[in-house]
Amino acid sequence: MGRGNGMWRWLSAAAALAMPAAAAAEDAVLFDGREVAGVVHDGSSSAQLAGGLLARDLQQLTGRAAVVVDDVSGCARLCVVIGTLDSALVRAVAADTGVDFSAIRGTWERYGRILVRSTRDPSRRYLLIAGSDRRGSVWGVIDLTRELGVSAWEWWADVTPRRVDRLRVDGARRLSEAPSVQYRGIFLNDEDWGLQPWAARTYEPEAGDIGPRTYARIFELMWRLKANLIWPAMHDSTTPFYQMQGNAAAARAHDIVVGTSHAEPMLRNNVREWDERARGPFNFFTNRRAMVEYWRERVEAVKDGEHVYSIGLRGKHDSAMEGADTPEQARDATMQAIAVQRDLLAKAQGKPAAQVPQALTLYKEVLDTYTAGLPVPDDVTLVWPDDNYSYIAQLPTPAEQVRRGGSGIYYHLSYWGRPHDYLWLATTHPALIREQMDRAWQLEARKLWVVNVGDIKPGEYLTQYFLDLAFDHRIFAHAPRTHLRDWSARQFGAAVADRVTAVMLTYYDLAFERRPEFMGFGQVEPVTPVRTSDYLRTGGDEAERRLDRYAALVAEAEAIGALLPTDRRDAFFQLVLYPVRGAASLNERVLKLDLAQEHAKALRAPVVPGSTSEAINRAGNVVRADMNVLSEQARAGQQRIVDDTGAYNALNGGKWRGMMNAAPRTLPVFLAPTFPQVALPRQDACGIEGSDLAYVEGAAVTRGFTLYSGGADADWSLAPPPGFAASATSGRLHAGNGYRTRIALTHDGSGSNAVKLTCGGRTLTLPIRIATPAKGAPPVINQIITLRPASATSPDWESVPGFVGALRSRLTFSPGKTAATPLTYRFDTGTMGAAEIRILSLPTHPLTATDDLRLNVRIDGGAPQTLDYATFGRSDEWKRNMLSNTAVRSLSFAQLAAGRHTVELFAASPGLLLDRIEVRLDGAPDYYGMPLR
Structure with a gap:
C-alpha cells in the first residue's frame, strides 16, 4: 500500500507483517505487543458483525481478545470506530476530533478512514472508519483486515491468520472510491453434491440443510470479497431460502441484497414453492390468477428487505415458458407478466415501480423473447448472460447502453447441462474471465454482475478474481498473472508466489484445451458413454505429451507444498494441490487406458520373423509389453481421485466432510471403467x-x-x-x-x-x-506451420492479456468500416502440394444484436474471402466449439505453390478473438490440440 496516497486496492493485499519496533507518528498501532486496540461500532447489525469479524481477526493475529462495544467509553487508548456518517457514534467522534468526511455523504458504498486524537481525552486515539452507508463501513473494515494480512479465505479455505508481534496500519486520511459495479454477487447453484450435503450433515446438522448459520458464513465470505448480492441456492435438494427460518434475517443483518436467478421471478423458488396439486399448472395463459397471487404473497412478505427483483416469465424450473408455442406468444405473455409484477411491487413498496430495483435476465429462450420485440421498462436492468461456458452471448447496443436501468452480466464458473457439465473442478481460464468482463465493462454493462460459483469450492480463486474485477475496474489494466501472483502471495507467502502462479496458469492452460470433465469425449442431454480420446487420433504422441505436462505440473505442485509450513498445507491442498492432482489423475486414467487399448491392437499384427529390433520398430510390430502397466496406472489415477477426495473431506478434523464430490451426477466420465489385463507374448x-x-x-x-x-x-x-x-x-x-x-x-x-x-x-x-526454415519464416513441423503472433501489428486489433498470442478485433470497430490495415503473416513452403489454412478463433459470439462475427482473409494478394464464425443455438458445431474452446474456419488449396506466401487478415467485426493460424500441408497429422511449435 502506498502510504498516504488515498488509494488502496487488491495490489496491497500481501501486506507485510514484519515491522520495525518503532512506529511512525502517522501509523495506528493496533497491537504493541501487550495491548490490542478496542473495537467500537455504531449499534447497527452490520457494524456490530463487522466489529466482531475485526476482533476475531485481531485475536487470531495477536492472541489477545479485543473488546467490542458500542460506546467509546468502553475502549482503551486506541479505538477502531466503525459506523456510518450519520450515526450518533460517528457524529460524536467527528465533533470531538474535527474530522469531516462530508465529501462521501450520499454516495454508494464508500468510506473514509483516518487516525485522529480525541480533544477531550488526549490519551485516546481513534482509527475512524466512517461509511457513506452501512456497506461502506463494512468495506472499510475489510480493507483494514486485508492490510493486516488476513486472507478472504481465512475460514473458507483455512488460510489461518498468523501470530505477529506488532500490528500497525497507515493512519493517513483516505477516501475510498465507489465500487465499479453497483451490485456484485454470487449465485449458489448445483449445490446438490457439495454445499448442501456439507451444510446438512457437517456444518449445520440442526437445520439439516443450507440454513441461517451456513448463510451467515457465506455472507461473511461475501463481505471479505466485497460482494453485496446473493442469488440463493435453488435446487430441489435445498429448502427454499425464504422457507428456512432465519435465512432472511441473516441477510438483513449482513446488509446483503437478495435476488433470485433467471428462473425465479419475484423471489419465488418455483421448483419447491409451486405446488401444482394446490395451485394448478404453472401456466400464465390458463392459471394467471393463481400465479399472480403466488407472486403477491412473496413481495408482501419481504417488502422490508433489500432486494433486486427478478422479473419476467419462464417455466417452473429453468425451462421455457409453459403454454407459449411461438416467440411472439412468449413475448406478449412476458410483457403482461412484467406489468402485473411491477404493479405488485409498487403496491407492496408503496412507491412507483421505477424506484424498486428490478432485473430481467435474458437467459436462453428469454433472449429470443426479447429480440422478438419485448418492451422492457427503461428502469429495469437488462442482465446479459454468457452461453454457460464463459462466453458472453450478447451485450448491449449503443441504444441499450443508455437505458436508465443499465445492464448487467450473469456469468458461469460452473454449469450443469449440454453439451457437458463442468461441476467438479473450477477451470475457467482467468484470461477468458478478464477478456469477457472487459467487453462488458467497455460496453457499459456495469449495473450488476453475478457469477455462478456452484458449490463455492474449489472455485475460490476464480470467484475472487471475478468479484475483484467488479469492485475495481482498474484491475483490467493488469494481466491476470499479476492478480494471481498477488493472490498467491497472500495465501502462501511471497517466497513461493511466482511458483504457485506458474502452476495455476499451467493448470488453467491445460484445462482450456480440454476441461477434465470433458475428457470422456461424451455429452449429456442425452448422456452418452465415454469414447476413445481425440488425443489418440494421430497415435499416442499427443496423449503422451499431455500426460508429461500433467506429471511435471503435479511434481512442481507437490514440491511447493513440501516447502510450506504446516499451517498452510491444508489451504494449499484445497486451493492448489487437490484441483491440480484431480485434473492430472483424471487425464491419466483416461489417456493411459486409451493408450493401453491402442497398444493392444498390436497383438493382432504378426511379428516379422528374423527382423532386427530397428526393423521391427519401423514396421510397428513390436508387441508392447506396457499395456498391463498402463492399465494399472490408469487404475491408480482413478484411485488417487478417490483418495484425494477423501483426504479433502477429512481436512481440519473433518471440517469439510461432504463438501467435495469427484463425481457430480455420476456421469460416465467419472465412473471407474474396466482396467483390463492381457496375457502377452514375450x-x-x-x-x-x-x-x-x-x-x-x-x-x-x-x-x-x-x-x-x-x-x-x-x-x-x-x-x-x-x-x-x-x-x-x-x-x-x-x-x-x-x-x-x-x-x-x-x-x-x-x-x-x-x-x-x-x-x-x-x-x-x-x-x-x-x-531449417528460411530467415524470418516459421518452421514446418510435422507438415504444419503454426502462425501465432505475440502482439498486434494492426491498429484494428489488440493483444489480449493472459493468452499467448491471442488478438481481439477492437470493440470500437465501427459497423461498415473498411479495415485498411491487415494483420499480415508470411510462411514458406518447400514443395508444391495440397494445403489447408485453418484460422482458429475462440468461440465468442457477435458483440451485440447489430453485429456479426466475420473475418476477411486474403491469400497471396488474391481476392478477399469472408469467414463467418457465428453459430446458432445449441448446434452441433457450437457444442464442439464449447468443448474445445475453439472455432475453426478453413481455406483449402488443391495445389499451393512452393515458396513464400502471405496471409492477410482484415477485421470485419468487433470482438473476434483470433487464436492462431495453422497451415497444414499434405500429410499433416490432425492433432486435437496445439501442434508442435
Whole structure:
C-alpha cells in the first residue's frame, strides 16, 4: 500500500507483517505487543458483525481478545470506530476530533478512514472508519483486515491468520472510491453434491440443510470479497431460502441484497414453492390468477428487505415458458407478466415501480423473447448472460447502453447441462474471465454482475478474481498473472508466489484445451458413454505429451507444498494441490487406458520373423509389453481421485466432510471403467514411440519419446551427440516400470539429427527431424506451420492479456468500416502440394444484436474471402466449439505453390478473438490440440 496516497486496492493485499519496533507518528498501532486496540461500532447489525469479524481477526493475529462495544467509553487508548456518517457514534467522534468526511455523504458504498486524537481525552486515539452507508463501513473494515494480512479465505479455505508481534496500519486520511459495479454477487447453484450435503450433515446438522448459520458464513465470505448480492441456492435438494427460518434475517443483518436467478421471478423458488396439486399448472395463459397471487404473497412478505427483483416469465424450473408455442406468444405473455409484477411491487413498496430495483435476465429462450420485440421498462436492468461456458452471448447496443436501468452480466464458473457439465473442478481460464468482463465493462454493462460459483469450492480463486474485477475496474489494466501472483502471495507467502502462479496458469492452460470433465469425449442431454480420446487420433504422441505436462505440473505442485509450513498445507491442498492432482489423475486414467487399448491392437499384427529390433520398430510390430502397466496406472489415477477426495473431506478434523464430490451426477466420465489385463507374448525387442521428435534449427526445443520392450528385461543407453541433451542417458526396462520409460530429448538448435540409442544390445536410430526454415519464416513441423503472433501489428486489433498470442478485433470497430490495415503473416513452403489454412478463433459470439462475427482473409494478394464464425443455438458445431474452446474456419488449396506466401487478415467485426493460424500441408497429422511449435 502506498502510504498516504488515498488509494488502496487488491495490489496491497500481501501486506507485510514484519515491522520495525518503532512506529511512525502517522501509523495506528493496533497491537504493541501487550495491548490490542478496542473495537467500537455504531449499534447497527452490520457494524456490530463487522466489529466482531475485526476482533476475531485481531485475536487470531495477536492472541489477545479485543473488546467490542458500542460506546467509546468502553475502549482503551486506541479505538477502531466503525459506523456510518450519520450515526450518533460517528457524529460524536467527528465533533470531538474535527474530522469531516462530508465529501462521501450520499454516495454508494464508500468510506473514509483516518487516525485522529480525541480533544477531550488526549490519551485516546481513534482509527475512524466512517461509511457513506452501512456497506461502506463494512468495506472499510475489510480493507483494514486485508492490510493486516488476513486472507478472504481465512475460514473458507483455512488460510489461518498468523501470530505477529506488532500490528500497525497507515493512519493517513483516505477516501475510498465507489465500487465499479453497483451490485456484485454470487449465485449458489448445483449445490446438490457439495454445499448442501456439507451444510446438512457437517456444518449445520440442526437445520439439516443450507440454513441461517451456513448463510451467515457465506455472507461473511461475501463481505471479505466485497460482494453485496446473493442469488440463493435453488435446487430441489435445498429448502427454499425464504422457507428456512432465519435465512432472511441473516441477510438483513449482513446488509446483503437478495435476488433470485433467471428462473425465479419475484423471489419465488418455483421448483419447491409451486405446488401444482394446490395451485394448478404453472401456466400464465390458463392459471394467471393463481400465479399472480403466488407472486403477491412473496413481495408482501419481504417488502422490508433489500432486494433486486427478478422479473419476467419462464417455466417452473429453468425451462421455457409453459403454454407459449411461438416467440411472439412468449413475448406478449412476458410483457403482461412484467406489468402485473411491477404493479405488485409498487403496491407492496408503496412507491412507483421505477424506484424498486428490478432485473430481467435474458437467459436462453428469454433472449429470443426479447429480440422478438419485448418492451422492457427503461428502469429495469437488462442482465446479459454468457452461453454457460464463459462466453458472453450478447451485450448491449449503443441504444441499450443508455437505458436508465443499465445492464448487467450473469456469468458461469460452473454449469450443469449440454453439451457437458463442468461441476467438479473450477477451470475457467482467468484470461477468458478478464477478456469477457472487459467487453462488458467497455460496453457499459456495469449495473450488476453475478457469477455462478456452484458449490463455492474449489472455485475460490476464480470467484475472487471475478468479484475483484467488479469492485475495481482498474484491475483490467493488469494481466491476470499479476492478480494471481498477488493472490498467491497472500495465501502462501511471497517466497513461493511466482511458483504457485506458474502452476495455476499451467493448470488453467491445460484445462482450456480440454476441461477434465470433458475428457470422456461424451455429452449429456442425452448422456452418452465415454469414447476413445481425440488425443489418440494421430497415435499416442499427443496423449503422451499431455500426460508429461500433467506429471511435471503435479511434481512442481507437490514440491511447493513440501516447502510450506504446516499451517498452510491444508489451504494449499484445497486451493492448489487437490484441483491440480484431480485434473492430472483424471487425464491419466483416461489417456493411459486409451493408450493401453491402442497398444493392444498390436497383438493382432504378426511379428516379422528374423527382423532386427530397428526393423521391427519401423514396421510397428513390436508387441508392447506396457499395456498391463498402463492399465494399472490408469487404475491408480482413478484411485488417487478417490483418495484425494477423501483426504479433502477429512481436512481440519473433518471440517469439510461432504463438501467435495469427484463425481457430480455420476456421469460416465467419472465412473471407474474396466482396467483390463492381457496375457502377452514375450519378445526380445525394443521399440520407440516418438513420431513428434521434430526440432527447429536455431531454437532450443524439448520433445519426449517412449522407449519400450516386448516384455523382456533390457538395458538401454543413450549418448547424446553435440547439440542434444537427454533427461536420462541409461536405464533398464523391466516389469517394475512396465517395460517402458519416457525420455525428454532437448536440442539446442545446432548439431546433426543422428541420435542413436542402444536397447537390449541392439541399436535404434531415433526418428529425429530438424527443420531449417528460411530467415524470418516459421518452421514446418510435422507438415504444419503454426502462425501465432505475440502482439498486434494492426491498429484494428489488440493483444489480449493472459493468452499467448491471442488478438481481439477492437470493440470500437465501427459497423461498415473498411479495415485498411491487415494483420499480415508470411510462411514458406518447400514443395508444391495440397494445403489447408485453418484460422482458429475462440468461440465468442457477435458483440451485440447489430453485429456479426466475420473475418476477411486474403491469400497471396488474391481476392478477399469472408469467414463467418457465428453459430446458432445449441448446434452441433457450437457444442464442439464449447468443448474445445475453439472455432475453426478453413481455406483449402488443391495445389499451393512452393515458396513464400502471405496471409492477410482484415477485421470485419468487433470482438473476434483470433487464436492462431495453422497451415497444414499434405500429410499433416490432425492433432486435437496445439501442434508442435
